[in-house]
Amino acid sequence: xxxxxxxxxxxxxxxxxxxxxxxxxxxxxxxxxxxxxxxxxxxxxxxxxxxxxxxxxxxxxxxxxxxxxxxxxxxxxxxxxxxxxxxxxxxxxxxxxxxxxxxxxxxxxxxxxxxxxxxxxxxxxxxxxxxxxxxxxxxxxxxxxxxxxxxxxxxxxxxxxxxxxxxxxxxxxxxxxxxxxxxxxxxxxxx
Ligand SMILES: O=P(O)(O)OC[C@H]1O[C@H](O)[C@H](O)[C@@H](O)[C@@H]1O
Ligand SMILES: [Fe+2]
Numbered sequence: 001x002x003x004x005x006x007x008x009x010x011x012x013x014x015x016x017x018x019x020x021x022x023x024x025x026x027x028x029x030x031x032x033x034x035x036x037x038x039x040x041x042x043x044x045x046x047x048x049x050x051x052x053x054x055x056x057x058x059x060x061x062x063x064x065x066x067x068x069x070x071x072x073x074x075x076x077x078x079x080x081x082x083x084x085x086x087x088x089x090x091x092x093x094x095x096x097x098x099x100x101x102x103x104x105x106x107x108x109x110x111x112x113x114x115x116x117x118x119x120x121x122x123x124x125x126x127x128x129x130x131x132x133x134x135x136x137x138x139x140x141x142x143x144x145x146x147x148x149x150x151x152x153x154x155x156x157x158x159x160x161x162x163x164x165x166x167x168x169x170x171x172x173x174x175x176x177x178x179x180x181x182x183x184x185x186x187x188x189x190x191x
Pocket of ligand 2: 090091138154
């Protein structure tokens with residue numbers, strides 16, 4: 001008989017996303033080289049300090065298709081040039097794996113796109129559950145002034161695939177224009 005996980009409960013703070021169990025993975029600005037459109041603004045920001053852009057819990061559960069991975073993801077407020085702080089974004093290694101994100105606090109977007117060229121920017125506000133269908137890469141973007149905290153859950157064997165995202169990003173960028181967020185074409189995107 002396969003050894004599955006035992007039932008358990010874990011608390012995550014609704015406001016800051018933190019939990020007293022488990023370790024977060026931290027992504028600092030230095031881990032995001034080449035991911036912001038304004039390379040000059042990136043170099044300048046890195047020369048000053050190396051802020052924490054986001055952190056996330058991913059509970060260590062067996063990577064079996066019957067198990068689920070879950071945790072919170074916390075994207076801090078900030079910008080590089082006029083582009084908001086965001087996660088790297090990924091496809092799942094098993095491309096045909098969906099995911100659900102539920103926004104606990106803060107505001108922003110989940111930017112989605114699939115290899116067929118379809119894309120969407122779904123708004124995150126507290127209480128919004130966003131569905132990531134199979135085949136869609138997804139990136140969380142904080143357009144507000146407080147941490148963007150989401151809770152996610154997906155099939156445990158799905159894996160993460162960054163691939164082209166690390167070279168050219170997503171088709172769209174979310175930037176600040178005249179004090180409001182705006183979705184624009186990514187000039188680095190090559191079809
Ligand atoms: O892997 P990234 O795109 O950097 O995002 C970081 C993390 O954010 C989310 O909350 C996901 O569900 C995780 O699976 C992911 O690894
Ligand atoms: Fe994912």
